[in-house]
Amino acid sequence: xxxxxxxxxxxxxxxxxxxxxxxxxxxxxxxxxxxxxxxxxxxxxxxxxxxxxxxxxxxxxxxxxxxxxxxxxxxxxxxxxxxxxxxxxxxxxxxxxxxxxxxxxxxxxxxxxxxxxxxxxxxxxxxxxxxxxxxxxxxxxxxxxxxxxxxxxxxxxxxxxxxxxxxxxxxxxxxxxxxxxxxxxxxxxxxxxxxxxxxxxxxxxxxxxxxxxxxxxxxxxxxxxxxxxxxxxxxxxxxxxxxxxxxxxxxxxxxxxxxxxxxxxxxxxxxxxxxxxxxxxxxxxxxxxxxxxxxxxxxxxxxxxxxxxxxxxxxxxxxxxxxxxxxxxxxxxxxxxxxxxxxxxxxxxxxxxxxxxxxxxxxxxxxxxxxxxxxxxxxxxxxxxxxxxxxxxxxxxxxxxxxxxxxxxxxxxxxxxxxxxxxxxxxxxxxxxxxxxxxxxxxxxxxxxxxxxxxxxxxxxxxxxxxxxxxxxxxxxxxxxxxxxxxxxxxxxxxxxxxxxxxxxxxxxxxxxxxxxxxxxxxxxxxxxxxxxxxxxxxxxxxxxxxxxxxxxxxxxxxx
Amino acid sequence: xxxxxxxxxxxxxxxxxxxxxxxxxxxxxxxxxxxxxxxxxxxxxxxxxxxxxxxxxxxxxxxxxxxxxxxxxxxxxxxxxxxxxxxxxxxxxxxxxxxxxxxxxxxxxxxxxxxxxxxxxxxxxxxxxxxxxxxxxxxxxxxxxxxxxxxxxxxxxxxxxxxxxxxxxxxxxxxxxxxxxxxxxxxxxxxxxxxxxxxxxxxxxxxxxxxxxxxxxxxxxxxxxxxxxxxxxxxxxxxxxxxxxxxxxxxxxxxxxxxxxxxxxxxxxxxxxxxxxxxxxxxxxxxxxxxxxxxxxxxxxxxxxxxxxxxxxxxxxxxxxxxxxxxxxxxxxxxxxxxxxxxxxxxxxxxxxxxxxxxxxxxxxxxxxxxxxxxxxxxxxxxxxxxxxxxxxxxxxxxxxxxxxxxxxx
Numbered sequence: 001x002x003x004x005x006x007x008x009x010x011x012x013x014x015x016x017x018x019x020x021x022x023x024x025x026x027x028x029x030x031x032x033x034x035x036x037x038x039x040x041x042x043x044x045x046x047x048x049x050x051x052x053x054x055x056x057x058x059x060x061x062x063x064x065x066x067x068x069x070x071x072x073x074x075x076x077x078x079x080x081x082x083x084x085x086x087x088x089x090x091x092x093x094x095x096x097x098x099x100x101x102x103x104x105x106x107x108x109x110x111x112x113x114x115x116x117x118x119x120x121x122x123x124x125x126x127x128x129x130x131x132x133x134x135x136x137x138x139x140x141x142x143x144x145x146x147x148x149x150x151x152x153x154x155x156x157x158x159x160x161x162x163x164x165x166x167x168x169x170x171x172x173x174x175x176x177x178x179x180x181x182x183x184x185x186x187x188x189x190x191x192x193x194x195x196x197x198x199x200x201x202x203x204x205x206x207x208x209x210x211x212x213x214x215x216x217x218x219x220x221x222x223x224x225x226x227x228x229x230x231x232x233x234x235x236x237x238x239x240x241x242x243x244x245x246x247x248x249x250x251x252x253x254x255x256x257x258x259x260x261x262x263x264x265x266x267x268x269x270x271x272x273x274x275x276x277x278x279x280x281x282x283x284x285x286x287x288x289x290x291x292x293x294x295x296x297x298x299x300x301x302x303x304x305x306x307x308x309x310x311x312x313x314x315x316x317x318x319x320x321x322x323x324x325x326x327x328x329x330x331x332x333x334x335x336x337x338x339x340x341x342x343x344x345x346x347x348x349x350x351x352x353x354x355x356x357x358x359x360x361x362x363x364x365x366x367x368x369x370x371x372x373x374x375x376x377x378x379x380x381x382x383x384x385x386x387x388x389x390x391x392x393x394x395x396x397x398x399x400x401x402x403x404x405x406x407x408x409x410x411x412x413x414x415x416x417x418x419x420x421x422x423x424x425x426x427x428x429x430x431x432x433x434x435x436x437x438x439x440x441x442x443x444x445x446x447x448x449x450x451x452x453x454x455x456x457x458x459x460x461x462x463x464x465x466x467x468x469x470x471x472x473x474x475x476x477x478x479x480x481x482x483x484x485x486x487x488x489x490x491x492x493x494x495x496x497x498x499x500x501x502x503x504x505x506x507x508x509x510x511x512x513x514x515x516x517x518x519x520x521x522x523x524x525x526x527x528x529x530x531x532x533x534x535x536x537x538x539x540x541x542x543x544x545x546x547x548x549x550x551x552x553x554x555x556x557x558x559x560x
Numbered sequence: 561x562x563x564x565x566x567x568x569x570x571x572x573x574x575x576x577x578x579x580x581x582x583x584x585x586x587x588x589x590x591x592x593x594x595x596x597x598x599x600x601x602x603x604x605x606x607x608x609x610x611x612x613x614x615x616x617x618x619x620x621x622x623x624x625x626x627x628x629x630x631x632x633x634x635x636x637x638x639x640x641x642x643x644x645x646x647x648x649x650x651x652x653x654x655x656x657x658x659x660x661x662x663x664x665x666x667x668x669x670x671x672x673x674x675x676x677x678x679x680x681x682x683x684x685x686x687x688x689x690x691x692x693x694x695x696x697x698x699x700x701x702x703x704x705x706x707x708x709x710x711x712x713x714x715x716x717x718x719x720x721x722x723x724x725x726x727x728x729x730x731x732x733x734x735x736x737x738x739x740x741x742x743x744x745x746x747x748x749x750x751x752x753x754x755x756x757x758x759x760x761x762x763x764x765x766x767x768x769x770x771x772x773x774x775x776x777x778x779x780x781x782x783x784x785x786x787x788x789x790x791x792x793x794x795x796x797x798x799x800x801x802x803x804x805x806x807x808x809x810x811x812x813x814x815x816x817x818x819x820x821x822x823x824x825x826x827x828x829x830x831x832x833x834x835x836x837x838x839x840x841x842x843x844x845x846x847x848x849x850x851x852x853x854x855x856x857x858x859x860x861x862x863x864x865x866x867x868x869x870x871x872x873x874x875x876x877x878x879x880x881x882x883x884x885x886x887x888x889x890x891x892x893x894x895x896x897x898x899x900x901x902x903x904x905x906x907x908x909x910x911x912x913x914x915x916x917x918x919x920x921x922x923x924x925x926x927x928x929x930x931x932x933x934x935x936x937x938x939x940x941x942x943x944x945x946x947x948x949x950x951x952x953x954x955x956x957x958x959x960x961x962x963x964x965x966x967x968x969x970x
Contacts, residue, residue, distance in 0.1 A: 069789070071801050071802050078791075151817040155818045156818075171817065416774045416775075417775040417776065418774055506806055508810075510804065514804065518781055521714065521715055521781070524743035526718075526719045
């Protein structure tokens with residue numbers, strides 16, 4: 001029997017306490033009021049208890065000096081505030097989460113497809129991986145990866161260098177050469193953009209020529225050649241004209257380029273001390289170039305770690321190495337600037353041992369130079385001119401301009417305790433990323449498998465009937481349809497990964513929770529920091545799920 | 561499946577989970593049982609002493625017995641007399657709660673050899689701080705072993721004390737102004753004067769802090785050492801890389817594996833790690849440099865003056881006992897026969913000092929008999945017969961050139 005509409009005038013009016021629509025709205029109002037009252041009670045209870053104990057409420061502590069250091073992340077010093085420290089933590093969380101999401105998706109799709117493969121071995125390997133890793137708690141997996149895998153890599157001074165390249169793999173992380181943009185980089189980018197426009201114009205012109213004449217023209221070749229010509233021209237122009245880097249040295253040393261440091265270094269080697277340590281004259285005479293000295297040091301190092309060397313011999317060899325290293329050139333500069341990187345790498349390229357004394361500001365670096373702590377001060381022309389003007393005897397120091405390319409290669413090299421220079425990946429970051437990806441990819445693989453199985457078999461048969469090979473079948477037919485089923489649960493896995501990254505606190509990676517714990521302890525404001533955690537993770541989660549919902553709508557198949 | 565089946569499954573799983581959580585919550589039942597037993601013991605003791613009064617004829621003993629009977633009869637009454645005796649004190653009832661519970665909740669480290677270490681084989685706690693907990697338990701509850709220890713990492717220790725989950729904390733915690741004021745704690749007397757130090761491998765050849773430029777240093781999260789490290793290295797103008805691990809075992813593991821070139825914490829902690837936690841103690845060396853002042857001692861929450869007084873004066877009592885030469889061997893004899901008024905006041909033979917705080921007057925006798933004076937506690941845990949063999953240094957009595965000085969029990 002159909003329900004009659006209460007608005008029909010012929011029917012008797014239903015009293016409002018039995019009208020379903022009114023009851024529905026009333027019910028919602030009542031529940032909302034109850035929830036709000038609950039929240040209000042919780043908050044006032046907390047405020048009352050905090051006042052009883054004398055704990056302060058409020059977020060003013062975010063402006064207090066942090067006074068602790070954070071090992072990796074964006075620029076931060078111990079004199080920054082708690083707020084800045086928490087921000088560094090949030091950026092670290094994002095760094096590991098976003099890359100983790102990308103890698104998880106890739107690995108998940110690969111393993112999910114492998115699980116469905118016809119090849120028995122591949123599908124079993126995938127199955128074993130999924131079943132095994134899925135049942136290990138993530139914290140245990142992280143501990144294992146950090147303490148039993150990453151920390152068991154060789155020590156820093158015995159880093160693995162695959163194929164002799166300047167890539168150092170050790171328990172302190174991976175250090176590999178990186179590229180640093182210098183002052184000329186924006187101009188070079190302009191050249192690249194011009195090159196791209198030129199290539200596009202050339203392509204259009206040559207296509208029209210093809211159509212007109214009917215004769216094929218090798219567009220690809222001319223495009224490549226044109227692009228390279230413009231880019232290389234830009235490189236040369238930028239290096240020659242737009243380089244504001246310079247070094248400040250004592251005029252008496254008569255240095256015009258980095259090559260002039262070699263004789264200084266060689267002169268510093270105390271040949272008398274070497275003679276006293278038993279080095280024969282022929283070897284000492286051969287030490288007339290930095291390259292020869294480097295080769296000799298390699299020999300000594302090899303002898304030092306050889307098993308046939310006795311402790312007394314080892315002590316003598318170490319003493320000889322110390323004499324050779326005493327002549328190192330010291331560079332003063334501001335850390336992470338092109339001047340520092342360029343000076344260090346140029347000197348290292350000539351096999352001259354370098355010690356970099358890097359500071360946070362040019363003022364401190366200038367003070368070090370004035371105190372005689374270093375052989376040269378590296379920076380931009382204007383900075384150095386300013387520093388020179390406040391020295392005691394400005395004329396006894398001169399500025400030598402250095403041409404730098406738009407991108408300089410930052411090569412890592414062992415120096416003291418760690419590896420200096422290059423792009424570094426800390427072992428904590430690597431262990432956390434690896435653990436998160438390996439763990440979450442198992443869930444992602446199962447979701448992908450479910451999505452693929454959800455596509456009806458008729459599609460697969462039709463694709464095979466059309467003559468598509470397996471790769472094309474997956475890529476063009478199955479996966480686009482499976483995406484509808486895959487994306488919603490994948491969103492949950494991405495959110496899980498983001499929140500699981502908070503386990504970084506157990507393996508010393510300074511993410512939001514790790515830094516926040518330190519802030520909680522140093523400042524004492526536990527509740528406020530927890531609120532910041534909640535808000536931060538909530539915002540990140542909402543952004544991720546909003547983006548994926550939009551993407552889902554976009555790739556959804558439009559059905560008639 | 562039909563809707564009926566689904567509904568049944570959901571109801572069954574709800575019932576099962578409720579049952580399981582109910583089983584897990586049995587702790588509260590155990591607590592109540594304990595308190596009942598304590599009351600029984602108390603009443604039995606009273607009866608025995610009443611018998612003593614009847615059979616013994618000497619007046620002095622009767623006076624002593626009645627004096628002993630009265631405090632054990634009504635702890636609640638005592639609490640009120642203590643409160644009326646000090647009307648302006650901040651009202652807090654930790655003493656009453658602890659007496660009712662019958663067990664002292666004490667926060668300790670649990671992973672620091674020599675100070676508070678949970679032996680994985682026997683399940684027993686032992687150490688300098690553990691003995692500190694036992695002194696308070698002996699004074700308040702009469703039994704040094706009536707302690708429920710709670711292992712705390714550096715990060716969770718303050719919220720746990722603030723929340724009231726423990727009554728007192730002996731967790732090698734440094735006394736600083738921010739902890740005393742902003743965090744809302746009261747610090748008892750310093751039981752161990754320490755300083756922050758740095759430990760490195762012997763074959764690294766490092767002897768000075770300045771040689772650690774660019775080094776990687778392992779440190780525990782949430783400690784003053786983290787802050788001091790940043791401050792000291794900022795003053796020395798050298799750069800370093802901190803590796804911040806959450807607790808003692810993982811920090812030690814990170815250092816031993818070679819992740820860090822050096823490890824930093826209080827020098828006593830470094831001595832503990834070197835003697836008992838690393839594989840080869842002779843391969844490591846603690847640098848001479850002391851990077852900061854680290855006065856370690858017990859702490860309680862703000863808001864309970866009586867409880868703070870108890871913890872404070874029990875600790876001072878152990879200092880005073882060592883100064884007067886009272887040990888666990890001779891304390892009972894001294895309490896009975898010694899004529900010196902200073903000793904008699906400390907041990908409760910004269911004066912009402914214990915009662916003023918809500919304790920028995922002979923609370924120090926119980927403490928020293930069951931746990932010992934400061935020197936005995938120190939020697940048992942950190943002394944020449946242990947692997948640590950830490951010299952007393954600043955931790956000696958003021959009469960021996962150290963900093964331990966108890967105000968008078970008068």
